[in-house]
Amino acid sequence: xxxxxxxxxxxxxxxxxxxxxxxxxxxxxxxxxxxxxxxxxxxxxxxxxxxxxxxxxxxxxxxxxxxxxxxxxxxxxxxxxxxxxxxxxxxxxxxxxxxxxxxxxxxxxxxxxxxxxxxxxxxxxxxxxxxxxxxxxxxxxxxxxxxxxxxxxxxxxxxxxxxxxxxxxxxxxxxxxxxxxxxxxxxxxxxxxxxxxxxxxxxxxxxxxxxxxxxxxxxxxxxxxxxxxxx
Numbered sequence: 001x002x003x004x005x006x007x008x009x010x011x012x013x014x015x016x017x018x019x020x021x022x023x024x025x026x027x028x029x030x031x032x033x034x035x036x037x038x039x040x041x042x043x044x045x046x047x048x049x050x051x052x053x054x055x056x057x058x059x060x061x062x063x064x065x066x067x068x069x070x071x072x073x074x075x076x077x078x079x080x081x082x083x084x085x086x087x088x089x090x091x092x093x094x095x096x097x098x099x100x101x102x103x104x105x106x107x108x109x110x111x112x113x114x115x116x117x118x119x120x121x122x123x124x125x126x127x128x129x130x131x132x133x134x135x136x137x138x139x140x141x142x143x144x145x146x147x148x149x150x151x152x153x154x155x156x157x158x159x160x161x162x163x164x165x166x167x168x169x170x171x172x173x174x175x176x177x178x179x180x181x182x183x184x185x186x187x188x189x190x191x192x193x194x195x196x197x198x199x200x201x202x203x204x205x206x207x208x209x210x211x212x213x214x215x216x217x218x219x220x221x222x223x224x225x226x227x228x229x230x231x
Contacts, residue, residue: 004030005119006049010040010066011081012058020053023108024115037061041069049076051118053111056082056093064096071097077118081106087222091176094223099173117172133168136229137216140168150230154206159184163199164207167217167227176224200225 007029009020017033024031032047034040038060044052052070056063067078080098082089090101099121100114131143137150147154147164156164162184167175177193185195204211218226 004028005051006030006032006047007115008032008034008040008043008047008049008052010034010037010052010054010058010063012036012055016055016081027112037063037066040066044070044074051077051079051115053079053081053115056080056084056089064092067093067096067098077121079111079114079118091178091223094174094176095178101174121170121172133165135168135171136231138164138168138229140165149207156203156206159199160203160206164203167225168229171227171229174220174224174226178224180224 005028007024009017009024009031011017011020011033012035014035017035021031021033032043032049034043036059037054040052040054041061043049052066054063054066058066061069063080063082067080070076070078077100078098079100079102080093081102081104082093083104085103093101099118102111102114131141133140133142139148139151140146142165145158145161147156147161163180166180166183177196178191181192181196185192200217201211204214204217207216208214216228216230218228220226
């Protein structure tokens with residue numbers, strides 16, 4: 001039998017913990033629950049889960065700090081759950097290292113879809129060979145500076161190539177404007193969102209079947225972008 005994928009749930013609401021344990025366990029996951037951030041961090045270090053789901057508002061250590069601590073040592077998927085729906089709070093969580101953000105109350109089908117996408121992302125982000133990333137419809141050879149979509153090579157400027165490479169390395173992940181600008185342009189440009197809009201527009205013209213209705217680079221309003229690599 002294949003080993004079950006481990007999911008750590010960190011939430012101080014006992015009812016949420018019970019529902020998550022039951023629902024995820026019946027779908028084949030190995031689930032453990034922690035009731036606050038400090039206990040969650042201890043369990044993360046001891047148990048080494050494949051994915052962490054955390055609330056934001058908790059005693060001892062809040063969810064944002066837990067995300068930051070985990071990101072110091074691991075790139076595993078982090079999904080934040082919260083009753084807070086403000087864009088500012090979502091951006092804070094994503095910039096702290098979360099891969100996704102779901103507002104309570106939520107449907108289990110939605111959560112499972114986000115879990116599957118996050119786990120696919122963590123697998124896809126690993127290069128198939130040195131410097132070569134293949135995910136969905138895309139193949140990127142970083143060393144040769146070549147990119148293709150559905151086996152058709154596309155010609156990109158150096159900055160377009162950097163941007164696409166970063167997107168391919170983070171599929172199915174909400175990437176804030178701040179995070180994308182910092183990763184591709186550097187720390188001095190994290191407020192220059194107009195740079196990003198221009199280059200995303202240029203990239204869409206080269207990779208999208210219909211740039212006016214994108215299927216690969218999806219806009220997360222007021223937050224950033226999510227890269228859908230296709231099948």
